[in-house]
Amino acid sequence: MTKTRRIFTLLLRLLAMGATLAATIIMVTSHDSAEVLNLTFEAKYSNESTFKYFVIAEAVASGYSLIVLFISSKSLLRHLVMILDVVITTVLSSSVSAAMAIAHVGKKGNSHAGWLPICGLVHKFCNQVTGALIAGFIAAIIYLVLLLYTLHTVYI
Numbered sequence: 001m002t003k004t005r006r007i008f009t010l011l012l013r014l015l016a017m018g019a020t021l022a023a024t025i026i027m028v029t030s031h032d033s034a035e036v037l038n039l040t041f042e043a044k045y046s047n048e049s050t051f052k053y054f055v056i057a058e059a060v061a062s063g064y065s066l067i068v069l070f071i072s073s074k075s076l077l078r079h080l081v082m083i084l085d086v087v088i089t090t091v092l093s094s095s096v097s098a099a100m101a102i103a104h105v106g107k108k109g110n111s112h113a114g115w116l117p118i119c120g121l122v123h124k125f126c127n128q129v130t131g132a133l134i135a136g137f138i139a140a141i142i143y144l145v146l147l148l149y150t151l152h153t154v155y156i
Helices: 003-028 049-068 079-107 123-156
Strands: 032-036 038-042
Touching: 003 049, 003 123, 032 123, 049 079, 049 123, 079 123
Parallel strands: none
Antiparallel strands: 032 038
């Protein structure tokens, strides 16, 4: 692998790590509360299992990105890294998709199921979730680009 390819791969991995770390931190710190009919309810990521999955997936991807930074491109593990890149890309895509579906219901509600939108009541929470989803989506795209680039450089 040439020096330019290694630098580009390193840059993509650093960007992916930054995006996954940002998504994790933003989602974990998202919380807000509102009062409806003298009842206070708190909105936080840990109330929804899909958001928990999103946080776990982003955190695992962030940790994986950090570990892979220390593996040499000439190492015998490079094929394992490529396989794990596929797994991480898939997990990130699924977690972002699932969390976006829940966020959409939170924002728009579902009149057929009788679910009311909550974002009108907990603006801060919804804005933070949106930021986390954007960072997670960017991370998934970076991992996809990294995977395609790695496949291209290995087989061409």
